[in-house]
Amino acid sequence: MIATLGEYTLASLREIGRISAFIANGVKCCFTPPFYFKEILRHIISIGFYSLPIVGLTAIFVGMALALQMHVGFTRFNAEGAIATVVLIGITRELGPVFAGLMVAGRMSSSIAAEIGSMKVSEQIDALVTMSVDPYKFLVAPRIIAAVLTMPILVFIADIIGVMGGFLVATTLLDYSTGSYLAQTANNFELWDVLSGLFKAAAFGFSIASFGCYHGFSSDLGARGVGRATTSAVVASCIGILALNYILTTLFFGA
Amino acid sequence: MKNTITIENIHKSFGKLHVLNGLSLNIENKEAHVILGQSGCGKSVLLKCLLGIFEIDSGEITVSGISVKDKSQSKEYMQKFSILFQGNALFDSMTVIENVEFGIKQSLKHKHLSDKEIRSIAEEKILAVGLQDRVFDIYPAEMSGGMQKRAALARAIAVEPEILLFDEPTSGLDPITGGLICNLLKDTVKNLGITSLTITHDLRVAEFLSDRVSVINKGQVAWIGHTKDMKKCGNEFVEEFYRASNVISARK
Numbered sequence: 360m361i362a363t364l365g366e367y368t369l370a371s372l373r374e375i376g377r378i379s380a381f382i383a384n385g386v387k388c389c390f391t392p393p394f395y396f397k398e399i400l401r402h403i404i405s406i407g408f409y410s411l412p413i414v415g416l417t418a419i420f421v422g423m424a425l426a427l428q429m430h431v432g433f434t435r436f437n438a439e440g441a442i443a444t445v446v447l448i449g450i451t452r453e454l455g456p457v458f459a460g461l462m463v464a465g466r467m468s469s470s471i472a473a474e475i476g477s478m479k480v481s482e483q484i485d486a487l488v489t490m491s492v493d494p495y496k497f498l499v500a501p502r503i504i505a506a507v508l509t510m511p512i513l514v515f516i517a518d519i520i521g522v523m524g525g526f527l528v529a530t531t532l533l534d535y536s537t538g539s540y541l542a543q544t545a546n547n548f549e550l551w552d553v554l555s556g557l558f559k560a561a562a563f564g565f566s567i568a569s570f571g572c573y574h575g576f577s578s579d580l581g582a583r584g585v586g587r588a589t590t591s592a593v594v595a596s597c598i599g600i601l602a603l604n605y606i607l608t609t610l611f612f613g614a
Numbered sequence: 615m616k617n618t619i620t621i622e623n624i625h626k627s628f629g630k631l632h633v634l635n636g637l638s639l640n641i642e643n644k645e646a647h648v649i650l651g652q653s654g655c656g657k658s659v660l661l662k663c664l665l666g667i668f669e670i671d672s673g674e675i676t677v678s679g680i681s682v683k684d685k686s687q688s689k690e691y692m693q694k695f696s697i698l699f700q701g702n703a704l705f706d707s708m709t710v711i712e713n714v715e716f717g718i719k720q721s722l723k724h725k726h727l728s729d730k731e732i733r734s735i736a737e738e739k740i741l742a743v744g745l746q747d748r749v750f751d752i753y754p755a756e757m758s759g760g761m762q763k764r765a766a767l768a769r770a771i772a773v774e775p776e777i778l779l780f781d782e783p784t785s786g787l788d789p790i791t792g793g794l795i796c797n798l799l800k801d802t803v804k805n806l807g808i809t810s811l812t813i814t815h816d817l818r819v820a821e822f823l824s825d826r827v828s829v830i831n832k833g834q835v836a837w838i839g840h841t842k843d844m845k846k847c848g849n850e851f852v853e854e855f856y857r858a859s860n861v862i863s864a865r866k
Binding site: 401474477478481482483485486488489490491492 | 705
């Protein structure tokens with residue numbers, strides 16, 4: 360029993376060590392030439408542009424549900440007037456970045472792991488090495504840079520759509536006055552609420568790309584190996600997002 | 615010394631599995647050498663050790679006097695090689711011409727070629743391997759196995775290698791396409807006047823492409839010579855390999 364526990368602990372520590380070394384190398388490659396700008400652009404389009412519909416849809420539904428829930432909750436102690444503020448803060452600080460992060464993690468982390476895992480299986484990574492191309496610089500750095508640059512933009516758009524979703528539900532279903540809802544939103548707007556969410560988004564982008572790349576690189580050969588790598592990438596990046604969210608929230612808003 | 619490959623007593627293990635057990639081999643400049651052996655005998659591992667993709671546990675590999683372990687000269691070492699991978703290893707996200715251009719851009723950086731010159735070399739090499747200009751802008755997944763092999767060969771020769779490596783060059787191809795590819799490889803090596811090292815388990819490919827053959831068994835070179843001498847070479851494993859290959863050919 361103790362031996363098993365010890366083996367498990369050692370295996371976990373080894374894995375943490377491998378992930379840390381991989382991420383450290385990936386970050387180093389982001390700041391050292393050569394930079395593959397065409398690859399960065401390709402991943403910005405892939406991560407950013409093609410994730411827009413799913414992030415937008417998620418944001419509008421989250422905003423709408425949040426407004427409804429707050430209405431039900433706040434009417435219990437006659438605080439319905441605070442709905443606009445709560446929707447604004449809830450979306451920009453927490454729900455916008457976290458939901459967008461989780462959706463992009465589901466979509467992109469798996470895609471990154473599958474692409475790199477397949478490249479490993481089909482010897483494309485070996486081909487890069489024979490051309491004296493550092494696979495970290497060609498495969499990892501562009502994805503990390505693209506994800507860190509793109510996620511804040513996606514989350515900014517998600518914030519707008521999410522707040523709009525809350526506004527739509529409040530003014531059409533819950534009979535709030537358009538003017539007072541908008542006025543309350545404008546009066547309680549604080550730039551830091553939005554900026555903190557955007558910082559979180561950049562960190563989430565880093566988590567998505569890093570775990571996607573790590574699990575792609577460490578995938579076993581064969582279709583089963585690549586399949587396992589994609590699952591692990593999504594799980595790891597989602598946990599990474601949730602853990603980072605707590606840490607950053609504590610840093611930004613903790614006592 | 616120039617472009618001579620010297621492999622001395624190399625060992626490579628993966629955990630408890632010993633793949634290469636003191637393998638030694640010498641390949642002369644401009645020689646067409648073929649490494650023959652059963653599946654799983656360590657042929658591809660040897661190739662990856664030669665390229666530095668796998669680190670050898672012990673022993674030494676040198677090419678033109680440069681050691682595979684010498685990190686300070688790793689670029690010079692790698693620039694000598696170009697490889698046609700078993701599965702072609704064309705980059706899925708790039709078109710055929712982008713694949714060839716990428717190889718040139720990365721491997722011939724020291725020549726400071728303009729984009730126009732790179733494009734021109736890439737086009738020339740694609741046409742030289744028997745592909746048509748209509749394949750320039752299509753993706754590897756849209757081509758047949760034979761066409762992919764040709765495109766991969768175009769990428770391999772475009773970087774002006776001194777040593778060409780072929781890993782199972784006919785694997786996954788039908789006999790007719792395999793024959794065409796073998797002819798193309800032989801002509802390419804002859805025209806470029808370079809050293810070639812082919813890894814295969816197919817005796818007919820070895821007969822066609824080789825000046826000399828090394829047969830690998832149990833992680834060591836069991837025999838070196840010409841394929842015509844394999845039948846009665848005195849090595850039990852090599853003679854058995856020869857007989858088995860011919861039985862399969864006869865059954866086909």
